[in-house]
Amino acid sequence: MRSVRARAALGATVVVAVALIGAGLAVLLVLRANLTDQAGLQAEVAAREVAGQLALDVPYTGLDLPDAREHPVQVTDEDGRLVAASEDLEAVTGTGTDRVVPVPSAAPGSSDDHGSDDDDGGGDRHGGDRNRGDDDADTPGRGEVATDEPDFTNGTATVTGGAADYRFAAVSATTGAGVTLTVHAGAPLATEQEAVGSVRAAMLIGLPVMLLVVAAVTWLVTRRALRPVEGIRAEMAAITASADLSRRVPEPGSRDEIARLARTTNETLTALEASVERQRRFVADASHELRSPIASLRTQLEVGAAHPGLLDVPGAVADTVRLQVLAADLLLLARLDAGERPGSSRLDLGALVREEVSQRTGDRIPVTVAVPDPGPLEVAGSRGQLARVIGNLLDNAQRHAERSVVVSAAVERGAVVVAVADDGAGVPEPERERIFGRFVRLDDARSRDEGGAGLGLAIARDVAHRHRGTLTVTRAAxxxxxxxxxxxxxSPPGG
Incomplete structure (x- = not known):
C-alpha cells in the first residue's frame, strides 16, 4: 500500500475498530453482570420470603409460593429430597435437584420424619438444638433464616410448557423443630438476555457504519492535509525536469509542519541556486583567468620555436609560475568547497607569523612584526592552510601599501587575533564584503600580473571559516x- 492516505485511513480504522470492540465487550460484560446481579437479587428476595415462612413452621402445603413463571421455587431437606415446589413447575436444572414433584413428608414443625425429643433432653436427629454457637456456623438456628450470602447458580425452568433461563438463589432456613431446609428460588434472565442482545445487535450494526465513517473522514482529512505536499512534489518534479532553480514550491498559509517543509525546501532551492550560480561564475572566471597566461605562454613558445633568439625565457617562466599558483588556488578552493576539514593539531600562530615573514626576502616593502615571543597564541587547525592565509594577507598588503606593512598577533577575549595593516588607499566601506568574493579586484587599472587573479582573499576567508574563525577588513590607523x-x-589540556 503505497498511498499515505490509504495507510492513514487503514491505520485509523484499525485503531478505532480495536478500541470500539474492546469498549463494546467491556460494556456487554458490565451490562450482563449488572443485570445478572439484579436477577440474583430478585431471586434472593423470593427465596428469603419462602425461607421466612419455613422458619415460622408454615406447613409445606401451606407455603405461599410466588408465581412459578416469575420465581420458580424448590424446597429441599438436608437429604436433598424435594419437599415443596411451585405448582406449575414441570422441569428444572441448575438447582439442588431436578425433581419437580415433592416427596411426601411431614410438616416442618412435626417430628414424624425427623425423630422426637428424649426424656433426658436429647434433641432431634441433628444432635439437639441448633443455635448460632454450634460448630456449623453456616446453618441457621431454630426458627431462623441464614443471613450469609446465598449461593447463586444459573439454570432453566419449564413452567406450563414454556422453558426459560433463570438465576437461582439458595437460602437456608431452620424450622422450630430443628429441620434445616434449603429454598431454591429463581428469577428470569429474559430481561438480561434481551438487553444484552439488543446492545450486541446495535454494536454489530453500528460498528461497521462507524468504521466506514472513520475511514472516509480520515481519507478526506488526510487528502486535504497532504494536498500541499502534492503541490510541493509536483513543483519539485517540474524543477528537476526543467533544471530551472529559480522556481519555488508553493508555501501554504498555515503554520504547520508542511508549511515549514515548504519554507525549508525553498531555502534549500535558494542555496542550491546560489551554489550553482557561484559554480558557473567560478568556472567562467577560472577559464578566463587561465586563458591569458596559457595564451601568452603558447605565443612565447611558438615565437621561440620559430626564432630561438627571440624566446623570452623569463616571461615564459613567469607565466608558468602564474599558472602554477592559479592552479594551486583553484585546487584549494575545490577542496574547501568539497567540505575538507582542517586538522586538529595545535600550533603557535605567532611562530607561524614570524616564520612566514622571515621567508619573504623579496618583498617590495619591509614588514614590521609585532608578535610576542614567546606568547600564548596557540590555535587548532591546519598549519599549511593558516600559513596560506597569512601569506595571502601579506601579498595583498604588499600590492597596496605605500611605505609600511605591519603584522601583529595577540590574544583578545578568548581568541587569537592576527592583524595585517598597510598605509595604502584602504578599502571603501561599501566594498569591504565584496572583496572577499572570488575573482574580485577593485583596482581594475592594475595589470593582472600585479593584481593577481582575485582569489587570495576568498581563500583566506574560506580557510578562516573552516577553522571556526572570521576574517574582516577595517580602516587602519x-x-x-x-x-x-x-x-x-x-582551552589548555585538562582545563
Missing part, C-alpha cells in the same frame, strides 16, 4: 586597510 584574522583560542 595609517589610513590603509587592516585585515583581522580571529581564531578561537583552545
Amino acid at each position: 595609517a589610513g590603509g586597510a587592516r585585515f583581522e584574522l580571529r581564531l578561537p583560542h583552545p
Whole structure:
C-alpha cells in the first residue's frame, strides 16, 4: 500500500475498530453482570420470603409460593429430597435437584420424619438444638433464616410448557423443630438476555457504519492535509525536469509542519541556486583567468620555436609560475568547497607569523612584526592552510601599501587575533564584503600580473571559516586597510 492516505485511513480504522470492540465487550460484560446481579437479587428476595415462612413452621402445603413463571421455587431437606415446589413447575436444572414433584413428608414443625425429643433432653436427629454457637456456623438456628450470602447458580425452568433461563438463589432456613431446609428460588434472565442482545445487535450494526465513517473522514482529512505536499512534489518534479532553480514550491498559509517543509525546501532551492550560480561564475572566471597566461605562454613558445633568439625565457617562466599558483588556488578552493576539514593539531600562530615573514626576502616593502615571543597564541587547525592565509594577507598588503606593512598577533577575549595593516588607499566601506568574493579586484587599472587573479582573499576567508574563525577588513590607523584574522583560542589540556 503505497498511498499515505490509504495507510492513514487503514491505520485509523484499525485503531478505532480495536478500541470500539474492546469498549463494546467491556460494556456487554458490565451490562450482563449488572443485570445478572439484579436477577440474583430478585431471586434472593423470593427465596428469603419462602425461607421466612419455613422458619415460622408454615406447613409445606401451606407455603405461599410466588408465581412459578416469575420465581420458580424448590424446597429441599438436608437429604436433598424435594419437599415443596411451585405448582406449575414441570422441569428444572441448575438447582439442588431436578425433581419437580415433592416427596411426601411431614410438616416442618412435626417430628414424624425427623425423630422426637428424649426424656433426658436429647434433641432431634441433628444432635439437639441448633443455635448460632454450634460448630456449623453456616446453618441457621431454630426458627431462623441464614443471613450469609446465598449461593447463586444459573439454570432453566419449564413452567406450563414454556422453558426459560433463570438465576437461582439458595437460602437456608431452620424450622422450630430443628429441620434445616434449603429454598431454591429463581428469577428470569429474559430481561438480561434481551438487553444484552439488543446492545450486541446495535454494536454489530453500528460498528461497521462507524468504521466506514472513520475511514472516509480520515481519507478526506488526510487528502486535504497532504494536498500541499502534492503541490510541493509536483513543483519539485517540474524543477528537476526543467533544471530551472529559480522556481519555488508553493508555501501554504498555515503554520504547520508542511508549511515549514515548504519554507525549508525553498531555502534549500535558494542555496542550491546560489551554489550553482557561484559554480558557473567560478568556472567562467577560472577559464578566463587561465586563458591569458596559457595564451601568452603558447605565443612565447611558438615565437621561440620559430626564432630561438627571440624566446623570452623569463616571461615564459613567469607565466608558468602564474599558472602554477592559479592552479594551486583553484585546487584549494575545490577542496574547501568539497567540505575538507582542517586538522586538529595545535600550533603557535605567532611562530607561524614570524616564520612566514622571515621567508619573504623579496618583498617590495619591509614588514614590521609585532608578535610576542614567546606568547600564548596557540590555535587548532591546519598549519599549511593558516600559513596560506597569512601569506595571502601579506601579498595583498604588499600590492597596496605605500611605505609600511605591519603584522601583529595577540590574544583578545578568548581568541587569537592576527592583524595585517598597510598605509595604502584602504578599502571603501561599501566594498569591504565584496572583496572577499572570488575573482574580485577593485583596482581594475592594475595589470593582472600585479593584481593577481582575485582569489587570495576568498581563500583566506574560506580557510578562516573552516577553522571556526572570521576574517574582516577595517580602516587602519595609517589610513590603509587592516585585515583581522580571529581564531578561537583552545582551552589548555585538562582545563
